[in-house]
Amino acid sequence: MIKYIGFCLLFLFCLACNNSNSTSGLIDLDLMSSGMPIKIKAPEGSVVKSDDMGLVKEITVKSEDNYYIQILSGQAYSNDLKVLKERQKGDAISNKFFSTIIEEDDNGFIFEKKYPEMDDRITYDFRYIKLQGDYQYTFQAGLMSQFTLEQAKTMYKSVQ
Numbered sequence: 001m002i003k004y005i006g007f008c009l010l011f012l013f014c015l016a017c018n019n020s021n022s023t024s025g026l027i028d029l030d031l032m033s034s035g036m037p038i039k040i041k042a043p044e045g046s047v048v049k050s051d052d053m054g055l056v057k058e059i060t061v062k063s064e065d066n067y068y069i070q071i072l073s074g075q076a077y078s079n080d081l082k083v084l085k086e087r088q089k090g091d092a093i094s095n096k097f098f099s100t101i102i103e104e105d106d107n108g109f110i111f112e113k114k115y116p117e118m119d120d121r122i123t124y125d126f127r128y129i130k131l132q133g134d135y136q137y138t139f140q141a142g143l144m145s146q147f148t149l150e151q152a153k154t155m156y157k158s159v160q
Contacts, residue, residue: 023154026042026043026154029046035050035059036071038071040061040071040139040159042067043065045063047061047063057073058072060142062142066147066148068141068142068145070141073135076134081107081131082106084129084136085106088109088129089101092109092127099114100112102149107130108126108127108128108139108156112124123146125141125147126140126141126156127139128159128160139159
């Protein structure tokens with residue numbers, strides 16, 4: 001009986017480690033050469049594009065493997081991460097397609113969007129905020145993309 005319980009616990013541990021929102025299969029990607037001193041995890045061969053819009057810089061990291069992240073950086077208007085996150089949360093909630101927050105931690109949140117004019121199609125997005133010095137980096141799912149909850153969780157975890 002003890003062996004059976006031990007086997008069951010080992011099996012459950014293995015299942016937990018093989019979590020579907022893990023970053024296994026993703027490689028480290030340093031974005032310094034694109035103008036941002038940050039690192040994320042992304043699928044090998046991801047295409048990185050950058051755009052300097054003056055006060056705000058944007059980098060997109062996109063792969064055919066349902067991975068598309070947009071990163072915006074600029075001067076932080078506050079050095080309080082909680083304040084920055086709450087502003088992002090307010091912006092997300094005010095979007096007409098916002099449905100509910102799925103998960104939340106100190107740096108960000110994952111949320112659901114519902115599109116009534118598309119037969120209530122559901123997709124997921126996220127916001128994750130990093131502060132480095134006087135700069136704020138806001139990570140989100142690529143615009144005009146639709147992701148499952150599992151895909152959104154993988155991208156969220158990849159930028160932490």
